[in-house]
Amino acid sequence: MAQPPDRNPADPWLHLAATTPARIALGRAGGSLPTREVLRFALAHAQARDAVHADFDSAKLAEMLRDEGLVVAEAASRAADRAAYLRRPDWGRDLSEASRTALTMDGAGGELVVVVADGLSATAVEAHAVPLVRALRPHLDRARIPLTTAVVATGARVALGDAIGQALGARAVLVLIGERPGLSSPDSLGAYLTFDPRPGRMDSERNCVSNIRPEGLPVAAAAFKLAWLTSEAFRRRLTGVALKDESAALRTESENTALPLHG
Amino acid sequence: MPFRANAGRTTYVFADLKDLLAKASPPRSGDQLAGIAAATMEESVAARMALADLPLKAILAEPLIPYEADEVTRLILDSHDIGAFAAAAHLTVGGFRDWLLSEVATTEALAALAPGITPEMAAAVSKLMRNQDLILAARKCEVITRFRNTIGRKGTMAVRLQPNHPTDDAAGIAASIVDGLMYGAGDATIGINPASDSLPVIGDLLKLIDAIIHRHQIPTQGCILTHVTSSIQLIERGAPVDLVFQSVAGTEKANAAFGISLSVLKEGLDAARSLKRGTVGDNVMYFETGQGSALSAEAHHDIDQQTLEARAYAVARAFKPLLVNTVVGFIGPEYLYDGKQIIRAGLEDHFCGKLMGVPLGCDVCYTNHAEADQDDMDTLLTCLAAAGVSYIMGVPGADDVMLNYQSTSFHDALYVREAFGLKRAPEFEDWLRCMGITDETGRLRPPDPGHRLIAAE
Numbered sequence: 001m002a003q004p005p006d007r008n009p010a011d012p013w014l015h016l017a018a019t020t021p022a023r024i025a026l027g028r029a030g031g032s033l034p035t036r037e038v039l040r041f042a043l044a045h046a047q048a049r050d051a052v053h054a055d056f057d058s059a060k061l062a063e064m065l066r067d068e069g070l071v072v073a074e075a076a077s078r079a080a081d082r083a084a085y086l087r088r089p090d091w092g093r094d095l096s097e098a099s100r101t102a103l104t105m106d107g108a109g110g111e112l113v114v115v116v117a118d119g120l121s122a123t124a125v126e127a128h129a130v131p132l133v134r135a136l137r138p139h140l141d142r143a144r145i146p147l148t149t150a151v152v153a154t155g156a157r158v159a160l161g162d163a164i165g166q167a168l169g170a171r172a173v174l175v176l177i178g179e180r181p182g183l184s185s186p187d188s189l190g191a192y193l194t195f196d197p198r199p200g201r202m203d204s205e206r207n208c209v210s211n212i213r214p215e216g217l218p219v220a221a222a223a224f225k226l227a228w229l230t231s232e233a234f235r236r237r238l239t240g241v242a243l244k245d246e247s248a249a250l251r252t253e254s255e256n257t258a259l260p261l262h263g
Numbered sequence: 264m265p266f267r268a269n270a271g272r273t274t275y276v277f278a279d280l281k282d283l284l285a286k287a288s289p290p291r292s293g294d295q296l297a298g299i300a301a302a303t304m305e306e307s308v309a310a311r312m313a314l315a316d317l318p319l320k321a322i323l324a325e326p327l328i329p330y331e332a333d334e335v336t337r338l339i340l341d342s343h344d345i346g347a348f349a350a351a352a353h354l355t356v357g358g359f360r361d362w363l364l365s366e367v368a369t370t371e372a373l374a375a376l377a378p379g380i381t382p383e384m385a386a387a388v389s390k391l392m393r394n395q396d397l398i399l400a401a402r403k404c405e406v407i408t409r410f411r412n413t414i415g416r417k418g419t420m421a422v423r424l425q426p427n428h429p430t431d432d433a434a435g436i437a438a439s440i441v442d443g444l445m446y447g448a449g450d451a452t453i454g455i456n457p458a459s460d461s462l463p464v465i466g467d468l469l470k471l472i473d474a475i476i477h478r479h480q481i482p483t484q485g486c487i488l489t490h491v492t493s494s495i496q497l498i499e500r501g502a503p504v505d506l507v508f509q510s511v512a513g514t515e516k517a518n519a520a521f522g523i524s525l526s527v528l529k530e531g532l533d534a535a536r537s538l539k540r541g542t543v544g545d546n547v548m549y550f551e552t553g554q555g556s557a558l559s560a561e562a563h564h565d566i567d568q569q570t571l572e573a574r575a576y577a578v579a580r581a582f583k584p585l586l587v588n589t590v591v592g593f594i595g596p597e598y599l600y601d602g603k604q605i606i607r608a609g610l611e612d613h614f615c616g617k618l619m620g621v622p623l624g625c626d627v628c629y630t631n632h633a634e635a636d637q638d639d640m641d642t643l644l645t646c647l648a649a650a651g652v653s654y655i656m657g658v659p660g661a662d663d664v665m666l667n668y669q670s671t672s673f674h675d676a677l678y679v680r681e682a683f684g685l686k687r688a689p690e691f692e693d694w695l696r697c698m699g700i701t702d703e704t705g706r707l708r709p710p711d712p713g714h715r716l717i718a719a720e
Binding site: 011012013016017019020021022023024025026028030031032033037041042044045048049051052086087088089090120180181182183184185 | 292295296426427428429432434435436437438439441442445446595596597630631632636637659660661662664667672674677678680681706707710711712714717720
């Protein structure tokens with residue numbers, strides 16, 4: 001038997017779709033979405049939802065970071081589970097009592113502490129955090145900024161890094177955290193650099209590099225930016241709106257990776 | 264003044280009006296986060312019982328934030344129309360609900376009453392209303408606004424074409440605009456959320472929209488959703504600004520966190536009107552709001568988020584906007600936890616805005632960390648269409664690739680048009696027919712591969 005014809009062909013402006021990651025020229029069934037598009041959307045949403053609720057294997061990440069030669073501690077926020085995390089951003093910014101005590105006793109620390117945090121996408125952290133740390137270290141070595149300590153944090157908002165940084169006496173803290181998953185980007189990592197971290201720091205006192213993922217800002221380019229920002233932060237003793245990212249001017253052709261945002 | 268109500272075996276006491284309003288509010292995570300929600304369901308119903316017996320006049324007499332401390336409070340009280348209020352001045356909040364649902368509350372009566380309704384009155388009565396009441400009462404209101412077309416007539420619903428692109432790429436944005444127009448969307452506005460806040464970039468985007476509107480003689484208006492002060496600067500530099508956008512909130516302090524005040528908004532209004540770019544009217548402002556914005560700026564004064572949202576409409580109302588949009592599910596689950604809370608909030612916001620005479624549209628939307636999905640959005644969209652929403656968003660495939668959230672699609676708009684027989688803004692409806700995009704009934708025709716809109720890009 002012959003195949004039935006596709007009754008919902010794509011729209012005749014399909015060629016324009018090459019210019020944007022937006023879902024254009026989808027075709028229609030009557031005025032509604034064709035079945036294939038309903039399913040394509042459902043799959044993307046399922047992946048984003050799974051990323052939000054994915055279990056965060058902090059022990060495994062800690063092990064991977066130790067393999068990179070770092071001293072690694074684990075910490076948890078006051079948000080004990082995912083439901084509490086989503087409802088109580090204030091708890092996600094605050095260390096649990098046990099973690100506060102453990103980190104203070106620990107005595108580790110140093111100039112720069114990296115916090116690897118689940119945030120809203122454990123998927124993103126597990127995929128990109130360790131490669132990013134690995135890519136970052138040669139740049140930091142050249143800038144003579146020692147990186148010896150990492151903390152793997154569960155139930156974390158960005159500002160949890162302030163409490164961790166303070167407990168460890170760090171001069172600056174770099175939080176690598178899973179960003180809110182977009183429909184076309186379930187694995188996007190964000191990086192937030194805060195000089196002189198302590199609770200109460202405002203977002204305007206941090207520098208952020210976001211959308212770190214292969215289809216967004218690739219790890220190598222992100223590492224270059226972050227190393228530049230870190231080096232400037234140590235030189236000028238600040239982060240935030242007063243520190244503008246001018247790293248692009250220094251990038252060589254090979255480092256200046258184009259940012260293909262087409263998903 | 265404290266309020267009391269008996270429920271079951273308990274006498275509940277509410278410290279003051281804002282405590283009463285907060286505890287009477289249907290449950291939502293933002294009020295719980297703020298620590299002002301009712302502790303039990305019984306306490307919440309007790310608060311509603313006390314609220315039902317409260318005279319509307321008593322709400323006028325007890326400002327939630329002191330007059331001296333907050334310019335939004337001053338705006339609300341100074342602009343209150345006692346004459347218009349007279350029709351409802353004898354009512355309690357509960358009696359007001361009954362009145363709104365009665366035959367006496369006609370479209371004309373509601374329009375006459377609107378300047379007499381303060382946001383606190385609208386919020387108070389909404390807390391006693393079920394979702395069906397919010398739909399039925401809003402449906403009777405008609406708020407008409409005009410710039411290059413006519414938005415808000417009964418039986419119509421407009422769509423904002425939202426062609427965002429993660430890097431503001433001109434070709435990519437133009438492609439999404441073509442997509443939307445070919446799907447019959449764009450009468451509310453063609454409005455871009457820019458990724459950049461650079462003035463030259465925004466200036467180029469304004470020219471891009473302006474060129475498309477002029478090339479095809481589209482009876483609609485463009486907007487770049489950037490800060491009001493940026494729009495003012497762009498107007499001074501001669502950029503083609505149709506609508507001036509701004510996010511607004513319900514307290515002076517929350518507006519300060521947005522970097523605005525009432526006087527800055529007035530400057531924006533004057534600047535946009537000075538260009539005289541409207542052809543059928545001079546409603547030149549586009550405002551966005553959303554429950555939870557004041558709390559997230561720590562500027563909520565222990566007032567519940569739904570009442571604060573209604574106060575944002577009082578800010579909007581003062582500037583005679585073309586469009587006001589509650590971006591209901593964008594803020595995240597710490598303020599509206601799930602589909603149920605988002606649906607309720609969307610219907611409350613739409614009702615309160617319309618009752619106050621504000622042209623409310625809704626960005627029916629959610630983020631991926633909220634407990635919600637497309638089915639919840641279908642429910643809210645269907646309810647809002649029944650309630651006569653002024654406009655909704657049209658995002659390609661419902662997936663905003665710049666802001667990373669899910670809104671409504673061009674297809675979703677076609678669904679509610681089909682289900683409810685809703686027309687577009689009349690001038691835009693005529694244009695679509697002349698362009699051969701729709702047929703005599705307003706339905707899409709099979710797309711013509713050689714259509715001039717496609718060929719032009």
